[in-house]
Amino acid sequence: MSESLERPDVVLPLSLSARARAAEALRAGAARGDLEATLGEVRHDWTLAEARALHDLPFFELVDRARAVHRQHHVEGEVQLCTLLSVKTGGCPEDCAYCPQSSHHETSIEPEKMLDVGEVLGAAKRAREAGATRFCMGAAWREVKEGPAFDKVVKMVEGVKELGLEACCTLGMLTPAQAKRLKDAGLDAYNHNLDTSRDAYGSIISTRTYDDRLRTLAAVREAGITVCSGGIIGMGESIDDRCMMLVELARMDPQPESVPINALVRVAGTPLESLPPVEAVEFVRMIATARLMMPRSMVRLSAGRSDMSRETQLLCLYAGANSIFYGDRLLTTPNPDVSDDRGLLDDAGVRPMSPRP
Numbered sequence: 311m312s313e314s315l316e317r318p319d320v321v322l323p324l325s326l327s328a329r330a331r332a333a334e335a336l337r338a339g340a341a342r343g344d345l346e347a348t349l350g351e352v353r354h355d356w357t358l359a360e361a362r363a364l365h366d367l368p369f370f371e372l373v374d375r376a377r378a379v380h381r382q383h384h385v386e387g388e389v390q391l392c393t394l395l396s397v398k399t400g401g402c403p404e405d406c407a408y409c410p411q412s413s414h415h416e417t418s419i420e421p422e423k424m425l426d427v428g429e430v431l432g433a434a435k436r437a438r439e440a441g442a443t444r445f446c447m448g449a450a451w452r453e454v455k456e457g458p459a460f461d462k463v464v465k466m467v468e469g470v471k472e473l474g475l476e477a478c479c480t481l482g483m484l485t486p487a488q489a490k491r492l493k494d495a496g497l498d499a500y501n502h503n504l505d506t507s508r509d510a511y512g513s514i515i516s517t518r519t520y521d522d523r524l525r526t527l528a529a530v531r532e533a534g535i536t537v538c539s540g541g542i543i544g545m546g547e548s549i550d551d552r553c554m555m556l557v558e559l560a561r562m563d564p565q566p567e568s569v570p571i572n573a574l575v576r577v578a579g580t581p582l583e584s585l586p587p588v589e590a591v592e593f594v595r596m597i598a599t600a601r602l603m604m605p606r607s608m609v610r611l612s613a614g615r616s617d618m619s620r621e622t623q624l625l626c627l628y629a630g631a632n633s634i635f636y637g638d639r640l641l642t643t644p645n646p647d648v649s650d651d652r653g654l655l656d657d658a659g660v661r662p663m664s665p666r667p
């Protein structure tokens with residue numbers, strides 16, 4: 311890590327625990343009218359020290375602050391429902407250590423041929439009827455290549471838009487010209503996750519660089535498509551790595567409109583299959599910290615929900631998550647049943663959000 315954990319101008323008593331020290335750092339900042347006073351503002355100059363000061367707050371204090379910022383910027387009681395469909399499954403040449411679709415790992419996922427436009431639009435229609443407002447199409451590609459497959463994706467995007475849904479794609483790396491073509495087809499959002507911090511990235515993926523990812527996000531932004539970018543926790547990274555990933559995202563100007571926070575789904579055959587599960591409190595901390603650092607973004611409670619209790623998911627919604635993946639599969643990994651999710655949203659007193667114009 312290149313940044314110091316503590317602000318050099320804040321001297322803290324050594325006897326305090328790490329969490330109390332973080333709270334104290336926040337209050338010390340408040341006394342000078344900086345971090346505390348700026349909570350709720352969209353800022354692009356976040357530091358690791360500030361992110362940790364928030365992340366490490368006593369749990370209730372963190373959740374209270376995140377809740378307050380959430381209510382400042384978002385309509386109370388609304389959640390965006392996104393359905394994610396794999397339009398080209400498996401056989402990916404990238405070596406992402408968490409991914410069962412990578413051809414580098416021996417998993418139960420077999421490469422499949424790309425879905426037809428009609429199949430995808432049928433699934434989009436069913437997703438709309440079930441209440442989804444955003445439909446995301448994923449392809450296990452390293453990058454988009456010009457040709458029939460990309461032409462099909464363009465038709466899928468046009469069809470999804472005709473159904474009145476927000477359209478999102480996740481297709482790997484993208485050039486500025488390809489981003490423009492997707493924009494012209496009506497694409498609303500492009501997902502390309504940072505996955506983790508720059509420092510931890512090399513232990514997760516070797517076939518493309520962090521800067522490759524940032525270049526794709528720049529091409530998406532330049533084309534006028536909104537950015538969906540977040541990451542995964544539970545891949546063996548440190549708390550600093552988690553916070554640094556949020557710093558990278560929050561420093562973007564504009565910040566990503568959508569920030570998916572995923573818990574690792576430990577799939578047999580991937581190099582990360584034996585890692586311990588993410589603790590519920592740690593996951594809620596990430597959601598709340600993302601909400602505080604990116605006040606206007608949609609923070610999406612993403613992969614890993616199948617392994618979470620209803621109570622954890624409710625806490626995430628309370629702490630600032632306002633988007634979920636909806637539908638019984640997430641690309642190739644399981645997701646809660648639609649009926650269970652309906653019950654969850656009813657219990658939380660939240661209703662599905664209308665599609666954005």
Ligand code: SF4
Pocket residue numbers: 402403404405406409410411412413449450451452482
């Ligand atoms: S995460 Fe995406 S790019 Fe990485 S291996 Fe899986 S499908 Fe390929």
